[in-house]
Amino acid sequence: MEAAKMASPKSAPKDAQVMAQILKDMGITEYEPRVINQMLEFAYRYVTTILEDAKIYSSHAKKSSVDADDVRLAIQCRTDQSFTSPPPRDFLLDIARQKNQTPLPLIKPYSGPRLPPDRYCLTAPNYRLKSLQKKVSSTAGRITVPRLSVGAVSSRPSTPTLGTPSAQAVSVSAKVGAPVSLAGQRFTVQIPSSQPAGKSATPTTPTVQNVLINPSLIGPKNILITTNMVPPGAADPNPLKRKHEDDDDYDAL
Amino acid sequence: EALLGRGTSAAAVAIGGTVATVATSSPGVAAVAAVPPGKGEARGDCAVSPSFGGNPGNGYVLRCAPCLRVSSPSSKITHSGDVRVGGAVVVEDQPDVSAVLSAYNQQGDPTLYEEYYSGLKHFIECSLDCHRAELSQLFYPLFVHMYLELVYNQHESEAKSFFERFHGDQECYYQDDLRVLSSLTKKEHMKGNETMLDFRTSKFVLRISRDSYQLLKRHLQEKQNNQIWNIVQEHLYIDIFDGMPRSKQQIDAMVGSLAGEAKREANKAKVFFGLLKEPEFDVPLDDEDEEGENEEGKPKKKKPKKDNVGSKSKKQDPNAPPQNRIPLPELKDSDKLDKVMNMKEAARRVRLGPECLPSICFYTFLNAYQGLTAVDITDDSSMIVGGFADSTVRVWSVTPKKLRSVKTAADLSLIDKESDDVLERIMDEKTASELKILYGHSGPVYGTSFSPDRNYLLSCSEDGTVRLWSLQTFTCLVGYKGHNYPVWDTQFSPYGYYFVSGGHDRVARLWATDHYQPLRIFAGHLADVTCTRFHPNSNYIATGSADRTIRLWDVLNGNCVRIFTGHKGPIHSLAFSPNGRFLATGATDGRVLLWDIGHGLMVGELKGHTDTIYALRFSRDGEILASGSMDNTVRLWDAVKAFEDLETDDFTTATGHINLPENSQDLLLGTYMTKSTPVVHLHFTRRNLLLAAGAYSSQ
Numbered sequence: 001m002e003a004a005k006m007a008s009p010k011s012a013p014k015d016a017q018v019m020a021q022i023l024k025d026m027g028i029t030e031y032e033p034r035v036i037n038q039m040l041e042f043a044y045r046y047v048t049t050i051l052e053d054a055k056i057y058s059s060h061a062k063k064s065s066v067d068a069d070d071v072r073l074a075i076q077c078r079t080d081q082s083f084t085s086p087p088p089r090d091f092l093l094d095i096a097r098q099k100n101q102t103p104l105p106l107i108k109p110y111s112g113p114r115l116p117p118d119r120y121c122l123t124a125p126n127y128r129l130k131s132l133q134k135k136v137s138s139t140a141g142r143i144t145v146p147r148l149s150v151g152a153v154s155s156r157p158s159t160p161t162l163g164t165p166s167a168q169a170v171s172v173s174a175k176v177g178a179p180v181s182l183a184g185q186r187f188t189v190q191i192p193s194s195q196p197a198g199k200s201a202t203p204t205t206p207t208v209q210n211v212l213i214n215p216s217l218i219g220p221k222n223i224l225i226t227t228n229m230v231p232p233g234a235a236d237p238n239p240l241k242r243k244h245e246d247d248d249d250y251d252a253l
Numbered sequence: 254e255a256l257l258g259r260g261t262s263a264a265a266v267a268i269g270g271t272v273a274t275v276a277t278s279s280p281g282v283a284a285v286a287a288v289p290p291g292k293g294e295a296r297g298d299c300a301v302s303p304s305f306g307g308n309p310g311n312g313y314v315l316r317c318a319p320c321l322r323v324s325s326p327s328s329k330i331t332h333s334g335d336v337r338v339g340g341a342v343v344v345e346d347q348p349d350v351s352a353v354l355s356a357y358n359q360q361g362d363p364t365l366y367e368e369y370y371s372g373l374k375h376f377i378e379c380s381l382d383c384h385r386a387e388l389s390q391l392f393y394p395l396f397v398h399m400y401l402e403l404v405y406n407q408h409e410s411e412a413k414s415f416f417e418r419f420h421g422d423q424e425c426y427y428q429d430d431l432r433v434l435s436s437l438t439k440k441e442h443m444k445g446n447e448t449m450l451d452f453r454t455s456k457f458v459l460r461i462s463r464d465s466y467q468l469l470k471r472h473l474q475e476k477q478n479n480q481i482w483n484i485v486q487e488h489l490y491i492d493i494f495d496g497m498p499r500s501k502q503q504i505d506a507m508v509g510s511l512a513g514e515a516k517r518e519a520n521k522a523k524v525f526f527g528l529l530k531e532p533e534f535d536v537p538l539d540d541e542d543e544e545g546e547n548e549e550g551k552p553k554k555k556k557p558k559k560d561n562v563g564s565k566s567k568k569q570d571p572n573a574p575p576q577n578r579i580p581l582p583e584l585k586d587s588d589k590l591d592k593v594m595n596m597k598e599a600a601r602r603v604r605l606g607p608e609c610l611p612s613i614c615f616y617t618f619l620n621a622y623q624g625l626t627a628v629d630i631t632d633d634s635s636m637i638v639g640g641f642a643d644s645t646v647r648v649w650s651v652t653p654k655k656l657r658s659v660k661t662a663a664d665l666s667l668i669d670k671e672s673d674d675v676l677e678r679i680m681d682e683k684t685a686s687e688l689k690i691l692y693g694h695s696g697p698v699y700g701t702s703f704s705p706d707r708n709y710l711l712s713c714s715e716d717g718t719v720r721l722w723s724l725q726t727f728t729c730l731v732g733y734k735g736h737n738y739p740v741w742d743t744q745f746s747p748y749g750y751y752f753v754s755g756g757h758d759r760v761a762r763l764w765a766t767d768h769y770q771p772l773r774i775f776a777g778h779l780a781d782v783t784c785t786r787f788h789p790n791s792n793y794i795a796t797g798s799a800d801r802t803i804r805l806w807d808v809l810n811g812n813c814v815r816i817f818t819g820h821k822g823p824i825h826s827l828a829f830s831p832n833g834r835f836l837a838t839g840a841t842d843g844r845v846l847l848w849d850i851g852h853g854l855m856v857g858e859l860k861g862h863t864d865t866i867y868a869l870r871f872s873r874d875g876e877i878l879a880s881g882s883m884d885n886t887v888r889l890w891d892a893v894k895a896f897e898d899l900e901t902d903d904f905t906t907a908t909g910h911i912n913l914p915e916n917s918q919d920l921l922l923g924t925y926m927t928k929s930t931p932v933v934h935l936h937f938t939r940r941n942l943l944l945a946a947g948a949y950s951s952q
Contacts, residue, residue: 027432079445086738086758089451089776096760096776100811104772105765107750109583113708113730114750115721120769121731122693 015040050074363408366399367415369481374422376472384465386501390508391469391489393423394457395481397434398488401453405440412438426509426821426842447759448511448800451779456490458513462498466491492516506858506913507819509842511779511800515816520853522814524805526833527573529790531592532584572851574792579808581791582750588706594633598939605876607891610923611943616651617930618948625948627712628934629701634944636724638710640698646691646712646722655685659725691722693729700742705749709766713740719754721766735762735771741783746791751808753794755782761796763808775806777813786827795836797824803838805850817848819855828869828878835896837878839866845880847895857895860917861888861924868945870935877922879943881932887945889922 012020019039023031051066053074058066107114115121373395377388396419403412420431437443443450461469473482485491494517507514584592605611618625618639627640636656638648650656657680659665668678696715703710709730710722719733719740738757745752751772755761761782762771775796784797793814794806803824805815822841829836835856836848843864847857859880868881871892878890895916927947934946 025432026436027429083445084737085445085447088447089454089759089779092758092760092774092776096774096811099771099774102772104580104809105768107580107582110585113723114582114765114767115730116767116769122729 012036015043019043050078053078363403363406363411365480366403366411367418370395370399370415370419373473373481374419380468383498384468386504387461387465387498388469389501390459390461390504390513391485393427394459394489394513395484396420396423397430397452398457398484400434401437401443401449402484404437405443407440409438424505424508429822430511448780451759452511453488455512455779457488458490458492458516460492460494460499460507460514460517463493463495465498466493489513490516503912506855509821510802510818512802512818514818515802519813519816522812524807524814524850525572525574525578525790525792526788526850527570527790528833529573529576529581530570574790579792581748585706591633591706595939598633599873601940602873603941605872605874605941606893607922610889611872611877611879611937611941613887613925613943613945615927615930616944616946617927618946621948623948623950624697625933626697626699627701628946629703630934630936630944630946631703631707632705632939633707634936634938636703636707637946638701638703638712639946640701640712640714642697644692644694644696644698644714644716646694646698646701646710648689648691648710648724648727650687655687656689656727657681658684658689658727689727691727691729693720693722693732694718696739699740700744700754702744702752704745705747709745709749711743711745711752713743713754713756715739717756719743719752719764731766731769733764733769733771735764736760741781742785744785744787746787747789748791751787751791753785753787755785755796755798757781759798761785761794761806763794773806773808773811775804775811775813777804778802780823783823784825784827786829788829789831789833795827795829797827797838797840799823801840803827803836803848805836815848815850815853817846817853817855819846819858820844822865825865825867826869826880828871830871830892830896831873831875837869837871837880839869839880839882841865843882843884845869845878845890854911855913856911857920858913858917859888859890859895859920861921862886864931868932868935870937870943872937872943873939873941879935879937879945881935881945881947883931885927885929885931887925887927887932887935887943889925891920891922895920 016036019036022039023035050071051074054066054070057073058070061070063070115123118124373391377385377391380388400412400416403415416435420435423431433446433449437446437449470482473479473485490513492514603609603611616637621639621641624642625639626642628637630637630651635650635652635654636648637651638646640646648656659679660668660681664681665679668675672678691710691712694712694714694716696717698712698714700713701711703724708724710724711719712722713719717734717737717740719736720729721731721733722728723730733754736754736756736758740754740756743752743754751763751765753761753763759776759778759781761775763773763775764771775794778796778798778800780799782796782798784795786795787793788795788805792808794808795803796806797803801818801820801822801824803815803817803820804813805817806812807814817836817838820838820840820842821844824838824840826839827836828838834850836850837845838848839845839862841864843860843862843866845859845862845866846855847859848854849856859878862880862882862884864883866880866882868879870879871877872879876891876893878892878895879887880890881887927945928949929951930947930949932945932947936944936946938944
């Protein structure tokens with residue numbers, strides 16, 4: 001990318017020559033050649049927008065043709081909307097006076113990282129773990145709600161098996177390091193929102209219960225992972241770890 | 254017929270310090286200024302009072318007089334009683350920024366403006382030599398104000414011919430402004446240009462000796478020149494001083510800003526330019542350096558003191574602010590360790606001087622494709638950050654030690670918190686890399702700043718936000734929204750916790766990391782704030798602006814305590830000397846100007862660079878000033894010599910005039926060329942090695 005001198009006037013269309021002349025009049029001697037194109041595009045777009053707006057206003061006022069007043073109104077509305085300019089000086093002086101009157105706040109010692117309240121920070125997790133809902137499958141009785149405890153999705157490759165495929169409720173082992181390779185399949189994993197990390201394998205809350213997945217039935221199903229907002233810190237370690245482990249496998253995370 | 258300011262549904266007008274919002278009910282009725290009676294001189298006996306309740310048919314309540322004048326808020330307000338005017342006045346339903354814009358009203362016949370101006374020109378050119386230089390200062394402000402008045406009152410052809418005839422007479426350093434002016438040919442053009450509006454409503458300050466002023470006044474008060482006298486009174490502020498008229502050279506050094514010079518009283522407030530006392534704590538005894546026996550932890554002892562203001566550590570420096578003038582964060586253990594490191598490094602510091610110049614290590618950013626827009630280096634020179642036009646912020650480690658982020662919370666709970674190397678254990682080895690890229694901004698990043706404790710990084714961008722990043726997790730923590738326009742520069746306070754930012758909206762803001770809104774707003778500049786720096790004692794902030802002035806603001810109450818004029822182009826770099834007494838500034842005019850903060854005077858001018866100066870830095874003990882510029886050079890200047898022998902006699906202090914010696918060549922210690930790499934940042938390590946940074950540009 002090199003800054004070029006003015007575009008050769010011989011081959012440029014008249015509008016481009018006008019743009020080059022404007023740049024020259026404003027004292028700009030070095031510019032990339034594409035600046036002219038950008039200026040042309042802007043000019044075309046702006047004029048088109050204004051004229052279209054003017055047409056709308058004139059038809060609204062039931063006039064037969066567009067006249068100067070319509071154009072003026074169109075310009076005025078667009079200026080307020082697109083081309084804002086910074087506040088005027090007296091306004092700034094006034095708000096400055098107001099702000100500068102309050103004394104500087106005292107600093108509490110030893111209060112950790114000094115950040116604004118959480119809602120003004122960008123530190124909250126931007127995903128949420130949805131609480132489990134009851135889901136009735138076609139073969140009732142065989143498969144209950146696939147409630148998994150967090151971090152406990154362990155399976156063998158290519159089989160979405162969680163524990164033993166039996167009709168009973170099976171509690172899932174909370175093997176933390178277990179990788180989940182659910183390549184090619186998507187699973188609905190409804191993760192309880194109140195499950196703290198490091199809990200024992202058997203979830204104790206009633207909402208999170210046992211997993212029963214019959215591999216033969218799971219096969220063709222598509223299971224989606226849904227997520228909810230958790231209150232910060234509630235299930236933090238698990239989602240983080242989950243994300244860490246399962247990043248490659250889950251595409252909905 | 255008197256011309257009125259046209260307004261919209263709402264206009265804010267400042268009156269004597271308070272803002273009154275005037276609303277009218279119908280869009281057709283102009284908003285007018287509410288003028289409180291009983292204030293100010295009754296100059297033209299004109300005023301307009303608001304027509305609340307919307308009576309479009311009635312027009313306005315105003316007093317008819319030859320000229321209608323509603324002065325700007327910064328000057329006295331003219332007022333009068335009411336007079337009814339029959340019939341509606343033609344109004345345009347156009348938005349107007351403020352009814353105060355109606356300050357520009359007919360001063361006389363537009364066709365005679367050229368006569369007035371050339372008459373004045375003739376008078377000044379025929380005056381005595383000693384007065385001519387001073388009176389020539391009038392040309393530029395008068396020219397601009399007369400031109401703007403013609404444009405505002407829609408005498409387009411007269412305005413054009415006025416411009417054609419006289420714009421060549423102006424000084425060369427005003428050419429950029431004149432070019433902008435030449436594009437304002439209609440009243441509508443003026444509305445969006447905040448800088449021009451501010452220029453109109455603020456008074457251009459001129460410093461003229463009493464003799465010259467008498468001469469001018471006598472001439473202008475003759476009958477035929479009354480119009481110019483009106484304009485002078487309306488738009489100019491003449492700061493009269495007693496003494497010898499100044500020479501052209503002296504004047505040229507000080508003028509150039511958009512608002513003229515600074516009033517003398519603007520630079521009279523007391524400024525605490527001294528440094529805060531370092532906290533005393535025990536330095537652990539160490540065999541390898543001698544400072545071990547220094548129990549009181551006075552790092553300043555290592556540096557030779559340049560100022561003898563009685564700054565023993567026992568006595569309070571009279572020029573230093575009280576310790577608790579502004580609240581500062583407490584010293585943590587990690588900060589104390591850092592200070593100890595600092596002192597150890599300071600012991601090994603190279604003493605620089607004209608015989609011992611620093612070595613310069615240049616960090617060239619390759620393949621940046623002219624997208625490098627900001628650079629910063631930590632105080633201990635361990636990390637370097639680059640802000641780029643593609644809105645990324647990239648952090649590199651300068652030392653062989655790689656950048657690591659902290660482990661996740663689950664892993665953190667597993668480590669042994671009592672072990673000695675816990676600070677290494679919390680780092681996740683898997684994330685070690687030399688470069689970290691931070692994404693988040695949605696526009697080019699124009700300013701970056703590390704926090705003194707190296708935990709945080711600030712970046713400000715064209716998207717109007719300032720972002721705080723954690724250097725332990727390398728994620729974005731907060732986005733501070735306040736400027737809604739590009740933010741050009743930001744900097745952390747030397748003690749952390751506070752930071753300042755300045756942007757296109759012509760204000761600088763002081764923030765604290767734990768407040769989502771600014772704590773202070775520094776408003777006063779007429780154009781964008783391009784550069785913001787903290788004073789070493791964190792009590793003052795210097796801002797450089799595109800209006801070619803530098804202002805010094807007090808953090809405690811937001812007041813502007815100093816205004817420095819003299820640059821002829823927007824200011825792009827500022828540097829405080831380590832002892833806090835002096836300020837060095839660099840601008841697009843290629844000059845480095847040196848200022849004495851205590852007295853509010855220009856004390857030096859360093860000529861040599863041929864292009865914009867983007868980087869300025871004093872060495873650790875203030876002996877050398879390094880400047881880096883777009884002309885691909887780094888220059889070193891002798892700061893000790895520049896600041897000695899200051900004339901501070903009474904006349905100088907009273908008038909602010911100093912005879913600057915032409916000693917740039919003597920002060921220049923060295924010029925170092927780079928291979929077509931403009932210098933964007935300069936940094937002296939703790940041992941006085943000079944680091945420089947820039948992006949290689951291949952043309």
